[in-house]
Amino acid sequence: MQLSTRLRATEQARTRWLQEQGIGSPAARVRAAVLSAYDFPNAGTVVDVGGDGMFLAFLLQGNTALRGIVADRPPLAQKARFNLQEEGVLERCHVNAEHPFTALPYGGDLYVLNGILRKYGDAEASLLLKNCCQVLSSQSLAIIIERIVPTERVARPKTRASASVSGWERTEGELRALLHKAGLRWRRMLPTWAEVSVIEVSRAASC
Secondary structure, three states, X not given: OOHHHHHHHHHHHHHHHHHHOXXXXXXXXXXXXXXXXXXXXXXXXXXXXXXXXXXXXXXXXXXXXXXXXXXXXXXXXXXXXXXHHHOOOHHHEEEEEOOOOOOOOOOOOEEEXXXXXXXXXXXXXXXHHXXXXXXXXXXXXXXXXXXXXXXXXXXXXXXXXOOOOEEEOEXXXXXXXXXXXXXXXXXXXXXXXXXXEXXXXXXXXXX
């Protein structure tokens, strides 16, 4: 059984259990949807950019050949370390306690940006994507998990990540423009049965 099939079956079982207990979460639904749409690698290193470790933990639980890195600023990196420990995969992970705006760790085969870009405006999102470009090799990839809004939508829901940084959900054209500016190439977009899509990107030029 392939990794994606095993992960999908495990996540669907977990999601059903959560729903039966009345504690299903949007994050669990997104994980199940993403795993149904995208074939994750069977081995190598997955870098969770700005994540809490839960998405990464689930991937590692499905395949003992995978290793992981969480990259986030110190307070949130500590939370990710706790989550990875609770999920039993910390021994196969490294927690990089540095703000992704400063730098991202080298050596990843797949970089995952799960719901991160919508938290920031274009200037901050561009910086994050440029940092991603700088660490991608010719063989590695990144995936962006975001809700892509229709081009014709005028009023878009906004979120506030902090008192000083605001972001929003973007159209396909807006995201493509950010990727191009950062030196990244849009490879494909995979819709899911949840509200998000998976956009696979690679390095297109020097950053």
